[in-house]
Amino acid sequence: MNRSSVSRNPQSNNGDLRKMAIVLLGPPGAGKGTQARKLGARYNFPRISTGDILREAVKNETVLGKKARRYMEAGDLVPDVLVDAIVKARVARKDCASGFILDGYPRTIHQAEFLERILSGKHKILAIGIRVRNDVLLDRLAGRWTCPKCAKIFNADSRPSSGGSSCDECDSPLVHRKDDSASIVEERLLVYHKETEPLIQYYQSRGCYAEVDGERPVDKIYRSLTGLLRAGKPNRHSTVA
Numbered sequence: 151m152n153r154s155s156v157s158r159n160p161q162s163n164n165g166d167l168r169k170m171a172i173v174l175l176g177p178p179g180a181g182k183g184t185q186a187r188k189l190g191a192r193y194n195f196p197r198i199s200t201g202d203i204l205r206e207a208v209k210n211e212t213v214l215g216k217k218a219r220r221y222m223e224a225g226d227l228v229p230d231v232l233v234d235a236i237v238k239a240r241v242a243r244k245d246c247a248s249g250f251i252l253d254g255y256p257r258t259i260h261q262a263e264f265l266e267r268i269l270s271g272k273h274k275i276l277a278i279g280i281r282v283r284n285d286v287l288l289d290r291l292a293g294r295w296t297c298p299k300c301a302k303i304f305n306a307d308s309r310p311s312s313g314g315s316s317c318d319e320c321d322s323p324l325v326h327r328k329d330d331s332a333s334i335v336e337e338r339l340l341v342y343h344k345e346t347e348p349l350i351q352y353y354q355s356r357g358c359y360a361e362v363d364g365e366r367p368v369d370k371i372y373r374s375l376t377g378l379l380r381a382g383k384p385n386r387h388s389t390v391a
C-alpha cells in the first residue's frame with residue numbers, strides 16, 4: 151500500500167465521526183506492543199498497555215503493584231477489578247479524546263463488557279487479532295528483550311538493538327522479562343487460549359473483528375493494520391494476509 155494513501159485520521163475515510171478504540175488481540179509475543187507503538191506514533195493515539203502500567207506499579211511497589219505482583223510472576227491474569235480500574239482512569243484522560251490503542255486489554259469477556267460500558271458507544275471499537283502459532287511464540291519470547299523506559303521491543307535473533315545490550319532509541323539497558331522464562335510462558339499461553347481467545351468470537355459476533363498474519367516481517371504486518379484502519383470497519387471475519 152502506498153503510505154501516502156493512508157489517512158492520518160483513520161475515521162475520516164468512512165465518514166464515521168465516532169472516536170476509535172483499537173483493541174489489539176493476540177497471544178504474548180504476537181507483536182502487539184511493537185505494532186501498537188508504531189500505530190500510536192502514526193495516528194497520534196496513545197498506546198495503553200496494561201502490562202506496562204502494571205510492571206511500573208510493581209517496580210514502584212505501589213498498592214496496585216503489591217496486589218498484582220504474584221499473579222504476574224506466575225503468568226496468571228491480574229484480577230479484572232484491578233485492570234478495569236486502570237483502564238477506566240486511563241481512557242478518561244484528555245489524550246484519549248480522539249482515539250487510543252489498547253495493548254493487552256481486554257483479556258477476558260468480563261473486561262470486554264466493562265470496556266463497552268465505560269465507552270458507552272462514544273468510541274467505535276475495532277478489534278484486530280495478530281495470529282501467530284505457539285511454537286513461533288515460544289522461540290520469540292525466549293529471545294525477547296525490552297526497554298523498561300520507552301517499551302521498545304527487540305529480539306536477540308531477528309531484531310537486535312543496534313545499541314547492543316542498550317535500547318537504540320533511549321539508551322536504557324535492555325531487560326529480559328522474568329515472565330518470558332519458558333515455564334511462565336507456557337502458563338501465559340494456556341491462560342491466553344482459555345481466557346482471551348474467546349474474545350475473537352465475542353468481537354466477531356459484533357462485526358468488528360479482523361485478523362492479520364503475525365508471522366510476517368513487522369513492516370508487512372503494520373501495513374496490513376493501517377489498511378484495516380483505513381477501511382475503518384473490518385468486514386465480518388475479514389482476514390488480511
Ligand code: AMP
Nearest residue numbers: 200201221222226227228233254255257
Ligand atoms: P503483557 O505485558 O501484556 O504480556 O502483561 C504482563 C502481565 O500483566 C500478564 O501476564 C498479566 O499478569 C498482567 N496483565 C496485563 N494486562 C492484563 C489484563 N488485561 N488482565 C489481567 N492481567 C493483565
